[in-house]
Amino acid sequence: QVQLQESGPGLVKPSGTLSLTCAVSGDSVTNNNWWSWVRQPPGKGLEWIGEIYHSGGTNYNPSLKSRVTISLDKSKNRFSLEVSSVTAADTSVYYCARRSYNNGWLDYWGQGTLVTVSS
Amino acid sequence: EIVMTQSPATLSVSPGERVTLSCRASQSISSNLAWYQQKPGQAPSLLIYDASTRATGIPARFSGSGSGTEFTLTINRLQAEDFALYYCQQYNNWPPWTFGQGTKVEFK
Numbered sequence: 001q002v003q004l005q006e007s008g009p010g011l012v013k014p015s016g017t018l019s020l021t022c023a024v025s026g027d028s029v030t031n032n033n034w035w036s037w038v039r040q041p042p043g044k045g046l047e048w049i050g051e052i053y054h055s056g057g058t059n060y061n062p063s064l065k066s067r068v069t070i071s072l073d074k075s076k077n078r079f080s081l082e083v084s085s086v087t088a089a090d091t092s093v094y095y096c097a098r099r100s101y102n103n104g105w106l107d108y109w110g111q112g113t114l115v116t117v118s119s
Numbered sequence: 120e121i122v123m124t125q126s127p128a129t130l131s132v133s134p135g136e137r138v139t140l141s142c143r144a145s146q147s148i149s150s151n152l153a154w155y156q157q158k159p160g161q162a163p164s165l166l167i168y169d170a171s172t173r174a175t176g177i178p179a180r181f182s183g184s185g186s187g188t189e190f191t192l193t194i195n196r197l198q199a200e201d202f203a204l205y206y207c208q209q210y211n212n213w214p215p216w217t218f219g220q221g222t223k224v225e226f227k
Contacts, residue, residue: 044220045206045218045219045220045221046163046206046208046221047218048215048216048217050214059213059214060214061215062120062215063215095162095163103168104151104153104168104208104209104210104211104213104216105153105210106153106155106163106165106208107165107174109163109164111161111162
């Protein structure tokens with residue numbers, strides 16, 4: 001059974017950098033999948049942030065591209081998200097998820113972690 | 120960017136009823152559409168992909184239809200565990216993948 005688990009600080013100061021990690025079990029980040037991040041502001045809808053492939057190739061949401069970096073740690077079977085220059089608008093539940101290579105849908109999701117941007 | 124619009128925002132229904140949720144794309148996305156269910160405090164979970172194919176383990180009371188710009192998710196004989204938020208997502212044009220704003224199915 002594929003499982004994903006987000007971890008990271010729940011509180012980040014404005015203008016700082018949000019950093020999260022997603023640990024993967026039941027699958028390998030070196031397999032033929034894209035590893036994605038999606039966020040959801042409190043009480044609002046879903047926003048796709050970006051994704052990374054085992055080769056290191058990435059796709060980012062153009063609206064966030066200048067502030068987002070997604071990276072892969074094959075030795076620890078996990079991937080990470082960094083969002084720089086955060087503001088209160090970045091306060092969200094952040095989910096990691098898996099997308100099979102040739103598919104467009106997200107078939108496995110982590111439980112999500114709330115990150116609040118506040119001083 | 121393709122904009123996905125879901126309607127209605129909220130549906131008030133009773134158990135046992137049939138429910139129809141709509142999702143419209145701002146341009147044609149062929150059948151490249153998925154539906155997700157999200158319960159309070161939980162992550163979204165995949166219901167339907169390719170507009171009409173049920174994901175593994177999804178009951179037959181859930182069905183999807185449509186192509187191009189108009190899509191529908193139908194839930195037959197609504198059960199208590201089906202009260203949730205439902206999102207559509209297009210994967211025809213990227214980046215970015217885009218989601219609708221959601222439809223809440225609530226108890227009447």
